[in-house]
Amino acid sequence: NAGVTQTPKFRVLKTGQSMTLLCAQDMNHEYMYWYRQDPGMGLRLIHYSVGEGTTAKGEVPDGYNVSRLKKQNFLLGLESAAPSQTSVYFCASTPDVIVKTQYFGPGTRLLVL
């Protein structure tokens, strides 16, 4: 069981470039999440998914898009990267929304120049 994995671990982009972050989980979880964490702050929810083929906006969705074509994968896209999107991105998954914990991936560090 690999748990939650994230690809890549680190990336440098120039302003205006695009990229996709991949989150994969092998626990057959229905719910998946993308968070971002800025220095000295707690995590903030970007987008989430309650099942294959579904996505919804979280607290800070602007500038990001997501897709959940397969149950085990949750993709986060930046169409035109901005310096304000420099952050650490964490993916998480859980089998239910109340009593089961969210399992987090190791994070992706993104630097936008």
Next chain:
Amino acid sequence: DAKTTQPPSMDCAEGRAANLPCNHSTISGNEYVYWYRQIHSQGPQYIIHGLKNNETNEMASLIITEDRKSSTLILPHATLRDTAVYYCIVRVVDQGGKLIFGQGTELSVKP
């Protein structure tokens, strides 16, 4: 907005109990209190959660007041490896059960 408030930092001597407080005065009846910790910007690690009863597992104990407006996480014998940022979180049922993180408490365990 975060539904919890925590002290920004605390110190604890190695081997002693670490008691981390959390206020969540606006918690709803069906919302759980979760505790996570984050070490060196790694992914948050689950510690424990509870609804209204006190809970204990191999990592920690969670004491929730009867009115559910506050709770305390107890690490019974803190070690240097427990140095981390600890987040007290109220888990909301809507928005897919998202976790609303505050700024957490930075716990420093000292020799």
